[in-house]
Amino acid sequence: MATGNLTLRPFSIVTKILYDKDTKKAKGVEVLDSETNKTYEYFAKVIFLNASTLNSTWILMNSATDIWDGGLGSSSGELGHNLMDHHFRLGASGRMEGFEDKYYFGRRPTGIYIPRFRNIGNDKRDYLRGFGYQGAASREGWGRNIAEMNIGADFKEALCEPGAWTMGITAFGETLPYHENKVSLDKTKKDKWGLNVLAIDAEIKENELKMRKDMMEDAKEMLENSGLKNVKTFDNGYALGQGIHEMGTARMGLDPKTSVLNKFNQVWDAPNVFVTDGSAMTSAACQNPSLTYMAITARAVDHAFSELKKGNI
Amino acid sequence: MGGTIIGSSIFLEYGCHSNTQQTADFFDKSTTDLLNEIAETILPKTNTPGAKDAKVGEFMNVMVKDCYTKADQDVFKAGIQSLEKGCKLKTGKNFMDCSLEERTSYLSFVDAEQKAYTVAKAVEDPAHYFRMMKELTLLGFFTSEVGATKALRYIETPGSYNGNLPYKKGDRAWA
Numbered sequence: 001m002a003t004g005n006l007t008l009r010p011f012s013i014v015t016k017i018l019y020d021k022d023t024k025k026a027k028g029v030e031v032l033d034s035e036t037n038k039t040y041e042y043f044a045k046v047i048f049l050n051a052s053t054l055n056s057t058w059i060l061m062n063s064a065t066d067i068w069d070g071g072l073g074s075s076s077g078e079l080g081h082n083l084m085d086h087h088f089r090l091g092a093s094g095r096m097e098g099f100e101d102k103y104y105f106g107r108r109p110t111g112i113y114i115p116r117f118r119n120i121g122n123d124k125r126d127y128l129r130g131f132g133y134q135g136a137a138s139r140e141g142w143g144r145n146i147a148e149m150n151i152g153a154d155f156k157e158a159l160c161e162p163g164a165w166t167m168g169i170t171a172f173g174e175t176l177p178y179h180e181n182k183v184s185l186d187k188t189k190k191d192k193w194g195l196n197v198l199a200i201d202a203e204i205k206e207n208e209l210k211m212r213k214d215m216m217e218d219a220k221e222m223l224e225n226s227g228l229k230n231v232k233t234f235d236n237g238y239a240l241g242q243g244i245h246e247m248g249t250a251r252m253g254l255d256p257k258t259s260v261l262n263k264f265n266q267v268w269d270a271p272n273v274f275v276t277d278g279s280a281m282t283s284a285a286c287q288n289p290s291l292t293y294m295a296i297t298a299r300a301v302d303h304a305f306s307e308l309k310k311g312n313i
Numbered sequence: 314m315g316g317t318i319i320g321s322s323i324f325l326e327y328g329c330h331s332n333t334q335q336t337a338d339f340f341d342k343s344t345t346d347l348l349n350e351i352a353e354t355i356l357p358k359t360n361t362p363g364a365k366d367a368k369v370g371e372f373m374n375v376m377v378k379d380c381y382t383k384a385d386q387d388v389f390k391a392g393i394q395s396l397e398k399g400c401k402l403k404t405g406k407n408f409m410d411c412s413l414e415e416r417t418s419y420l421s422f423v424d425a426e427q428k429a430y431t432v433a434k435a436v437e438d439p440a441h442y443f444r445m446m447k448e449l450t451l452l453g454f455f456t457s458e459v460g461a462t463k464a465l466r467y468i469e470t471p472g473s474y475n476g477n478l479p480y481k482k483g484d485r486a487w488a
Contacts, residue, residue, distance in 0.1 A: 103480035105487075106471035141486055142455040142465070150424040151355040151447070152417050159451070160361070160464050162486040 011035045013193065017047060017072055017273060019064035025272045025313070026063075026072075032193060046272050046304050046313060050297070053278035054183060057249040058198050060260075060267070060275075061185050073250060073260040073267045080184050082177035082251055083202045084284035086243035090212060090235035091133065092219035093168030094228030103139065103162060111136040114169070114222075116286055118214060127210040128176060132286045133219065135169030167228060171215035174286045175240065176207055177248055202240040212238075245289055247281035265300040272313040276300045319385060319440050319448060339378040344393060345370045347409060351396070352450040354416045362459040364450055372453035373446070384439060392442020396423065461488035 001008070013032040018041065020027045028043035049056050057080055061071035073079045114133035119125050140163030149155045181202035189197045216233045223231045253259020256268040265280050267273040276297040278289060307313045340348065349370030356364040377389050400408045403422070404415050411419065420443075427443040434441075454460040461467045467488040 100482075101480050103478050103484065104474070104476045105478055106468075106474035108474050108476065139486070142451060150421045152421070153357050153359050156356045156363075156464070157359060159356075159455070160485050161483070162480070 013195070014051065014059055015039070015062060015195065017049065017059060017063040017270070018043075019067065019072060019270060021064075021067060024270065026270045032195075034193065037193065046274070046308060048297075048301075048304075049273055049275045050277040053246040053249060054198055054200075056275050056277055056279045057183060058185070060250060062195075064270075068269070072270060072273070075269055076256055076258060076260055078179075078251060078258060079260050080249050081179045081182045082248040082282075083181040083183060083200070083240070084175045084177055084247045084281065085240050086172045086245045086284060086286060087175055087204055087208050087212065087238045087240070088170055088172045088243055089238045090216050090219075090233070091135070091168060091170040092216065092223050092231055092233045093166060094223045094231035096137070096165040096167060096228050099165050102165075108136065112169075118211075118218075125210075125214065127207045127214075129174040129207075129211070130286060131171045131173035131211060131215050133169040133171050133222075135167060137165060137167035139163055139165055167223065167226075169219050169223065171212075171219060172243070172286050173208060173211050173215055174284050175204055177251070177283060178202075178205065181240065181248075183249055200241070204238065204240055245278075245284070247278040247284050247289060250275050250279035251282045252280050253282065264303040265296060266313075271307075274300045274304055319381065319445055340374050345374055347393070347397075348373045348446070350409060350416070351420065351446055352454070354413070354420050355447055355450045356454050357413070361464040364454045366459050367454045367457035369450050369453040369457075372457070373449045376449055376453075377445075381445075385445065388439045388442050389445050392445070395442065399423065455488070 009031070011034045013034050014029050015032050016030045017026045018028045018030060019025075026047050028041055029047065031040045031042060032038075033040065049059060051059055060073045060079060063072040065071055068074045070079055112133075112135050114135075116130040116132050117123070118130040119128070120130070142159040144159075144163045146155065146158055149158060183198045183200050183202075185196045186199035187196060189199075191197055212235070216235055220231050220233050250260040252261040252263060252265060254263060256262075259282075260267065261275055261280055262268055262271075265274045265276045267275065277293055280296060281289065281292070304313070347370075349365045349368070352364035352369035352373070356369075358366065377386055381389065397408060400406070400411065400419050403419050404411055406415070408416065408419070423443045424447065427441040427447070430441045431444055455465060464485070465488040466485045
């Protein structure tokens with residue numbers, strides 16, 4: 001901002017990418033001011049479309065519809081498809097005896113992490129891919145149940161001291177990219193600016209359901225073998241999206257017939273448009289994905305810069 | 314208490330909206346005083362402040378008004394009557410006229426009843442009114458300023474983390 005080369009424009013809803021059918025490239029974006037409802041056009045040589053997974057795809061679907069019914073990038077038939085997330089909300093927890101003379105100070109900035117160990121090397125399961133665990137140990141607080149006490153001074157004093165050590169781990173599993181897990185423009189529902197909202201149609205399938213059995217049972221087995229007592233499993237159910245790690249819907253690939261973006265995140269049908277957020281992902285793995293988006297973005301920026309210098313875009 | 318606190322999802326998502334003026338409409342002053350004394354019996358002043366110091370009666374007012382469903386509100390209101398009536402039967406006195414010993418002994422009896430009911434009840438059955446009172450007392454007290462800073466230990470900005478420190482019996486838990 002200090003250089004004067006950057007302008008931040010708040011209250012801006014990008015409604016579409018402006019596509020030039022003569023040059024077969026994008027020339028800019030159309031912006032709707034969310035406060036005044038006026039529209040503006042902005043022009044650029046290169047566009048990085050990073051509106052977050054679902055919104056990047058929404059913008060593509062609204063762009064160049066005079067040429068492709070399904071929007072910019074839809075010629076592959078994959079725009080809006082292969083929506084993924086991480087499935088979780090299950091694991092196990094238990095109580096560790098002893099260590100009553102140990103406590104901690106401050107707010108722990110991290111937990112423990114167990115990387116993927118299933119379906120690796122000689123380990124073969126009846127499902128594809130795998131999962132990791134996140135977890136933590138702590139001493140119980142005032143919300144714990146003290147079976148032998150009811151109310152009164154002793155009860156209060158007991159709750160003012162830390163309770164037993166407990167440890168819990170929660171599994172995060174990979175969801176496969178299914179073509180039929182998709183988002184599309186909902187032609188019947190509009191938001192307050194008159195824009196069609198996205199309809200989401202997605203679910204986990206047999207592969208994830210099989211994996212979830214291991215995710216829960218392995219947690220129990222590990223905690224029990226670590227010496228925890230009274231280990232209990234939990235499965236609070238899961239619907240696609242609850243992991244808020246939405247990925248896919250404008251995937252990268254090597255073939256314009258099966259992917260929306262090329263290997264440098266350029267839209268096959270408009271090579272000066274780069275999409276480098278979660279929508280570009282081809283598979284979800286089981287790790288938190290943001291660092292991957294950053295790495296992919298850095299690589300795409302480097303490529304855009306050199307292509308621009310060469311005059312290719 | 315283990316498990317989810319009744320009404321907590323609404324409390325956590327939306328917070329409470331009432332000001333003191335409005336809560337006075339839900340439970341009158343004498344009922345609020347009674348709730349404070351019930352709370353104080355559950356978590357009394359020892360060498361640290363008790364529930365009354367944290368105004369847990371007023372806290373219950375807000376929580377029951379803003380965060381309980383109509384059905385739970387009715388259970389809670391009927392519970393106040395039932396507690397008063399039971400106390401009269403057991404001790405021959407109104408709860409407010411009882412000594413601390415009498416109150417403690419009576420509420421211990423009610424809490425035992427509550428525990429037995431909670432274990433036996435079907436999922437769709439309402440919670441016991443005294444479980445509501447006890448949960449709200451613990452939540453209100455231990456998350457209050459006096460509860461967190463005087464009964465428990467509280468440091469707003471610890472600045473560092475140490476996962477392995479010696480602990481001796483009697484040291485207070487972190488808020």
